[in-house]
Amino acid sequence: MRTLAEDLAAAYDGPAAADAPLAPLTRFGLGGPADWLFTPERDDQVGPLLACLHAHGVPVTILGDGTNVLVRDGGVRGAVIRVGRDLAGLTWEDGLARCGAGLPAAVLARRAIEAGRGGFAWAAGLPGSLGGALAGNAGAYGGDMAGATAAVAGYLPDGSPLRIESGALRFSYRRCHLPAGAVVTRVDLRLPPLPPAALPAERECYEAISGKRAAARTAGVRTAGCTFKNPPGEHAGRLIDACGLKGRRRGGARVFAHHANFIEALDETATAADVEALIEEVAAAVARETGVRLEREIRIYGEP
Ligand SMILES: Cc1cc2nc3c(=O)[nH]c(=O)nc-3n(C[C@H](O)[C@H](O)[C@H](O)COP(=O)(O)OP(=O)(O)OC[C@H]3O[C@@H](n4cnc5c(N)ncnc54)[C@H](O)[C@@H]3O)c2cc1C
Numbered sequence: 597m598r599t600l601a602e603d604l605a606a607a608y609d610g611p612a613a614a615d616a617p618l619a620p621l622t623r624f625g626l627g628g629p630a631d632w633l634f635t636p637e638r639d640d641q642v643g644p645l646l647a648c649l650h651a652h653g654v655p656v657t658i659l660g661d662g663t664n665v666l667v668r669d670g671g672v673r674g675a676v677i678r679v680g681r682d683l684a685g686l687t688w689e690d691g692l693a694r695c696g697a698g699l700p701a702a703v704l705a706r707r708a709i710e711a712g713r714g715g716f717a718w719a720a721g722l723p724g725s726l727g728g729a730l731a732g733n734a735g736a737y738g739g740d741m742a743g744a745t746a747a748v749a750g751y752l753p754d755g756s757p758l759r760i761e762s763g764a765l766r767f768s769y770r771r772c773h774l775p776a777g778a779v780v781t782r783v784d785l786r787l788p789p790l791p792p793a794a795l796p797a798e799r800e801c802y803e804a805i806s807g808k809r810a811a812a813r814t815a816g817v818r819t820a821g822c823t824f825k826n827p828p829g830e831h832a833g834r835l836i837d838a839c840g841l842k843g844r845r846r847g848g849a850r851v852f853a854h855h856a857n858f859i860e861a862l863d864e865t866a867t868a869a870d871v872e873a874l875i876e877e878v879a880a881a882v883a884r885e886t887g888v889r890l891e892r893e894i895r896i897y898g899e900p
Contacts, residue, residue, distance in 0.1 A: 600652045607644040611635045618671065618898075621678060622662030623723065624861050625818050626868040627898060628671025630657070637682040639696075639781045646779065647755025649675050656753065657897050658779055660728030661700065664820050669868045670899030679727045683781055688713070691788040692746060697727030697780045701734065704785070709802045712795055713787040715744050717802040721809030723821065727780045732893070733772045737805050742767030746784040753777035770825050770893055813854050818861040823875055824890040832890055833857035836878055839885045846874040869900060 604612070616633035619625050632654075636642050649656055655674035659665065683698035688711060695704060704726060705719040718739025722729065730748060733741045742762075749759045758778055766773040774780065790798055824832040836842070836856035844851045848866025851874065852858035859874055879890045 600648070600654065603648045603652065604645075607648040608634070608636075608641055610637045610641045610645070616676075618659070618662075618667045618676065621659060622665055622667055622820075623818060624662075624666055624820055624868070624871065626669070626861055626866060626871065627667025628669050630672045630674075630676040632675040633678065634675060635678045635680055635682065636781075639683060642677070642779055642781055643751045643755040643757060645677065645755070646751050646753060650754045656777060656779075658727075658731075658777075660698070660725035660731075661723065663724040664728060664732060664894055666820060666868055666871055666894055666896045668872070668896065668898035668900050672898040677779055679725065679779065679781060684725075691786055693785045693787045695726050695783050695785065697725060697730070697748075697750070697783050699726050700724065701726055701729045705802065708787050709799055712790055712792075714790040714794065714798050715739075715787045716785065717798055717805060720802050720805040726783045726785075730780055730783050731772055731774060732770050733767045735770075737808070740767070741772070744785045744787065746786045748774075748780050748784070749782040750778055750780040814852075814858070817852065817858070818866075819852060819858045820894040822857045822893045823859050824857060824879070825893045827888050827890065830888065831857070832882075835882050835886055835888055835890070839881050841878055841881055844874065844878070846870050846877060849874045851878065868898075872896065 613633045616630050618627050618630050634645055657672050657676045659676050659678045680698045683696040685696040686699055687694045701719045701722040701724055705716050708716040718737045722734060722736055729741050745762045747761045752758050752775055826832050833856040841851050842856045843853055847870030848862045849870035850860055850862055852860045859871055861871060883889050
């Protein structure tokens with residue numbers, strides 16, 4: 597039987613690194629290395645890579661732009677596959693935007709406006725890639741991926757190709773039923789050409805949302821956005837604030853002063869363990885004082 601390294605050399609010709617730091621690949625800027633980091637440059641590299649890792653029983657973690665994840669300090673065992681800027685193509689067809697999953701959602705929002713397309717202004721300034729947005733049914737300002745997605749394509753964990761129409765993804769609040777371990781490489785979105793008379797309103801909407809994002813004062817903040825999902829009929833941030841937790845600090849992690857549902861990493865002393873401990877502290881305090889059990893929105897990967 598051939599070794600993993602031999603099989604990889606035969607199956608995959610894209611960028612790969614061993615013992616690769618993940619902190620620079622996440623917005624928190626925290627966490628340890630991946631045993632292996634693969635950053636495919638072409639869609640057709642992903643299937644053979646997955647098949648090879650699958651055959652050797654290597655666990656796979658998928659990363660987009662790292663704006664919604666916390667990597668633990670001990671790093672991630674096995675392989676991390678990052679769907680990044682090399683898989684970020686965009687072509688327009690009749691009513692569709694055919695996108696690489698590595699395309700930043702905010703870039704698509706801007707390019708849709710430039711191309712006179714409607715249906716994606718809500719994503720103005722949304723951090724992260726389309727693949728990450730799809731996986732978590734990202735949403736903002738009245739729109740979400742569920743409302744815009746037509747179909748996705750990618751690969752199953754054994755490397756076989758996958759194509760799913762939007763209805764089969766059974767989207768719900770911050771949730772999308774992708775097959776477990778599927779790597780999305782392409783996302784088709786329904787972004788129809790707008791009649792000229794509708795363009796100014798769409799542009800205005802885009803500008804207004806961009807302005808709101810800028811006013812949220814999150815530029816340069818090391819955070820993964822909303823820590824918790826909003827409970828039905830409530831805002832997690834309001835509950836956290838009402839419990840007096842805004843500004844609460846644990847080591848180098850702090851509840852963000854301008855949005856209580858965000859946790860920020862403050863300085864070079866911050867660790868992923870600080871962030872995780874603060875997440876648990878906030879959830880416990882909210883449960884104790886309000887009876888509401890907050891469900892975590894950000895994903896946590898790796899070992900302590
Ligand atoms: C300042 C700030 C504001 C934010 N505001 C919002 C907001 O208003 N609304 C909102 O919904 N979110 C918001 N977020 C969260 C974040 O923008 C979204 O969750 C984003 O869509 C994540 O994309 P990503 O590429 O960074 O994914 P990552 O953080 O890299 O990954 C997130 C999850 O998606 C999976 N994933 C990523 N790419 C793929 C792929 N190609 N195939 C399969 N699975 C994949 C990962 O395995 C992981 O489970 C905010 C974050 C920040 C930092």
